[in-house]
Amino acid sequence: MYENYKSKLISLILPIVIIIFWYLITEGFHIVNPYILPGPIEVCNSAWDLILSGKLLKNTIDSLFKVFGGLILASIVAIPLGVLLGWYKTLEDLCSFVISILRPIPPIAWIPFSILWFGIGTVPAIFIIFMGCVFPILVYTLDGVKRTDKVLIESAQTLGASDGKVISRVVLPSVFPYVVSGLKVGVGIALMCTISAEMIGSSSGLGYMILQATSRFDPGTTVVGMIVIGLIGLILDYIFGLAQKRIFW
Amino acid sequence: MTIEIKNICKSFEGKNKNLSVLKDINLTINDGELICLLGPSGCGKTTLLRLIAGLEQPSSGEIIANGEVVKKPSGDRAVIFQQYSLFPWLTVLQNVTFGLEMTKKGTKEENIAAAERYLESVGLIDFKDSYPHELSGGMKQRVAIIRSLLNHSPILLMDEPFSAVDMQTRHKLQEQLIGVWKRFNNTIVFVTHDVDEAVYLADKIVILDKNPGRIASIVEVDIERPRRRDSREFIQIQESIVKDLDMEK
Numbered sequence: 001m002y003e004n005y006k007s008k009l010i011s012l013i014l015p016i017v018i019i020i021f022w023y024l025i026t027e028g029f030h031i032v033n034p035y036i037l038p039g040p041i042e043v044c045n046s047a048w049d050l051i052l053s054g055k056l057l058k059n060t061i062d063s064l065f066k067v068f069g070g071l072i073l074a075s076i077v078a079i080p081l082g083v084l085l086g087w088y089k090t091l092e093d094l095c096s097f098v099i100s101i102l103r104p105i106p107p108i109a110w111i112p113f114s115i116l117w118f119g120i121g122t123v124p125a126i127f128i129i130f131m132g133c134v135f136p137i138l139v140y141t142l143d144g145v146k147r148t149d150k151v152l153i154e155s156a157q158t159l160g161a162s163d164g165k166v167i168s169r170v171v172l173p174s175v176f177p178y179v180v181s182g183l184k185v186g187v188g189i190a191l192m193c194t195i196s197a198e199m200i201g202s203s204s205g206l207g208y209m210i211l212q213a214t215s216r217f218d219p220g221t222t223v224v225g226m227i228v229i230g231l232i233g234l235i236l237d238y239i240f241g242l243a244q245k246r247i248f249w
Numbered sequence: 250m251t252i253e254i255k256n257i258c259k260s261f262e263g264k265n266k267n268l269s270v271l272k273d274i275n276l277t278i279n280d281g282e283l284i285c286l287l288g289p290s291g292c293g294k295t296t297l298l299r300l301i302a303g304l305e306q307p308s309s310g311e312i313i314a315n316g317e318v319v320k321k322p323s324g325d326r327a328v329i330f331q332q333y334s335l336f337p338w339l340t341v342l343q344n345v346t347f348g349l350e351m352t353k354k355g356t357k358e359e360n361i362a363a364a365e366r367y368l369e370s371v372g373l374i375d376f377k378d379s380y381p382h383e384l385s386g387g388m389k390q391r392v393a394i395i396r397s398l399l400n401h402s403p404i405l406l407m408d409e410p411f412s413a414v415d416m417q418t419r420h421k422l423q424e425q426l427i428g429v430w431k432r433f434n435n436t437i438v439f440v441t442h443d444v445d446e447a448v449y450l451a452d453k454i455v456i457l458d459k460n461p462g463r464i465a466s467i468v469e470v471d472i473e474r475p476r477r478r479d480s481r482e483f484i485q486i487q488e489s490i491v492k493d494l495d496m497e498k
Contacts, residue, residue: 154304155334155393159348159400160324169347173338248382249337 038219043227046220055209060228063198063205066122067190067232070129074186077130078137079179085138086145086175087167099135107132107193115201125197125205132193133186137179144178145171177247184240191233250325250403250436252278252301256310259296260461269461270296274310276455276464283430283437285451287444289494293462294440295331298406301438302328314404324352327397331409333389335381341368341392342377348400360399367395371425387411387418394426398433407439411446423449427474444494448487449476456493466493 019040025031026039034042050056085092110131114124148171156170198207206225213221257274260267270293278284286294299305301312303322312319314326322328327348335344345364349355355363368374371391381389390410397405411419423446430437441447447454451470458465468490472482 151330151332151334152336154302154322154328155330155336156347156351157304157322158302158324158326158328158402158406159396160352161347162351165351169351170336173336176338248380 035217035219038223042220043223046218047224050221050224056224056228059204059206059209059225060232062122063194063207063229064232066125066129066194066197066205067187069122069126070193071133071183071186071190073126074130074133074137075179075183078134078182079141082138082141083145083167083171083175086142087171092142099138103135103139105131107189108196111197111200114197120201120203122202122204124201125194128197129190129193132189136185136189137182140178140182140185141175144175147178148174174249177244177249180240180243180247184237184244187236187240188233191229191236195229250315251280252276252404252436252438253313254278254297254301254310255313257297257300257307257312258309259293259300259305260308271300271307272461272463274462274464278436278438280436281434282452283439283450284453284455285447286438286440286455286457287447287490288442288457288462288465289459290442291462292457292459294442294457295408296462297457298328298408298438298440301404302326302406304328324348324400325402326404326406327400327402329390329393329397329405329407329410331412333381333386334393335389335396337381340378340380341373341384344381344392345396345399348396348402352400354401364395364399367399368392371395387414387422390414390422391425394429398429398435403435405435405437407437409440409442412441412443419446424475426450431474444487444490445478448472448483448490449478454490456490 022037023040026034026037027041028039038046047056085095107128110128111124114127118124118127152170152174153166156166161169194205195207195210198205199211202208206229210222210225213219213225254274254276257271258269259271260269262268274297286297288294296305300307301314301319303319303326306320319326335341336347339347342361342364345368346360349360349363354360365374365377368377373388373391373395376384376388381392384392393410394405411422414422426437427450429435439447439450441450448470454468454470456465456468457463468486470486472480472486476483
């Protein structure tokens with residue numbers, strides 16, 4: 001228990017040092033111009049304004065909606081597809097070339113088409129997040145299916161399970177930990193894609209807020225946006241970490 | 250259920266040449282008989298068991314179980330593997346009733362009641378809500394055996410199921426297996442490389458030789474059960490088998 005507190009305390013030291021250093025070079029001794037880097041107090045003021053006006057909450061919810069929209073859509077496609085491709089070798093051979101070519105394309109590269117196809121707003125952003133998440137989830141799922149313990153499959157078969165039952169009762173649960181890992185990777189990518197998509201083809205969300213603030217010479221808001229994105233990532237990572245810990249197989 | 254093994258050959262395709270694992274195996278296993286397949290590693294005893302189970306297909310020849318040619322795995326021929334094969338995400342009770350669910354025998358309440366009765370009889374009732382990772386090796390194998398018994402598989406195919414447990418536990422498990430076999434009258438094919446185990450368990454010991462795997466000899470073990478390891482006839486049979494195995498080398 002003591003060790004646990006100790007490591008938590010130690011992890012707080014560096015952020016505090018960074019904030020003090022940040023304060024000293026900006027608002028403390030005015031070494032750096034506030035337009036180059038706003039000080040912590042200015043950032044706090046911006047944050048307070050954004051909270052009071054409700055803008056921060058609205059944009060955060062907006063971005064989170066896109067993150068989860070894209071992630072859920074990607075899961076709906078990638079998980080069943082991954083199971084099918086992992087189970088039927090021929091199907092995998094059929095698709096592997098296309099997947100290998102599409103996978104390395106950065107999701108951002110889909111932005112021109114997403115605007116062309118879906119215009120500006122939430123839908124193109126979700127499309128880009130989908131393109132970013134679908135491959136990691138697919139690959140993790142596929143890998144999980146292939147790593148399913150053969151003995152468990154054969155046990156189920158010799159207990160009278162049909163192919164369908166083997167998939168639903170053995171393959172799916174044994175793939176579950178891999179899917180969660182895939183989702184954990186996916187959620188990180190989704191967050192990145194969301195911000196990028198919002199900066200280019202959107203009129204709401206944290207990415208849009210950051211870009212708007214910069215053009216209005218309001219660097220405090222920019223920093224607030226960046227910190228909120230970081231915090232969202234931290235929280236989501238923590239939640240998926242908890243889920244992973246609960247899986248004991 | 251009778252098992253007829255007719256002219257079975259099995260070879261695996263290698264890089265340069267085909268590896269012949271089993272050659273011209275002919276064997277009839279009578280209903281309710283407990284036979285042991287004994288032989289050095291590499292003699293194809295596990296392969297023969299997997300062929301009977303339907304988990305592998307013979308290169309030529311056929312296996313007939315209960316009047317039907319074995320083509321694929323079925324709930325009639327349960328396999329108890331050397332590796333632990335319980336589903337890690339299910340509790341002991343859920344594992345044990347898995348086969349009944351697959352074959353849709355009985356209602357849920359009936360199945361649970363039956364499972365509890367079986368678990369009670371091998372002293373595992375207190376662990377019914379435990380997960381496999383909380384059990385010892387010997388307990389896992391007992392649960393695996395119960396899982397097959399509860400499914401009323403008339404044929405039990407056991408692939409060195411007790412090789413990973415310590416000697417005392419192994420002796421206890423062998424004793425329990427004999428008890429179960431007497432009660433349910435299953436046909437049991439038991440693969441082992443342990444002469445002592447074979448003499449203790451079997452009605453008939455089929456000794457296999459390797460390169461390619463073939464039947465070297467069949468030894469009838471005509472000793473009253475419960476067998477005593479220190480009895481003269483036990484030691485005699487054991488010694489003659491050990492001598493045979495040495496000569497083959």
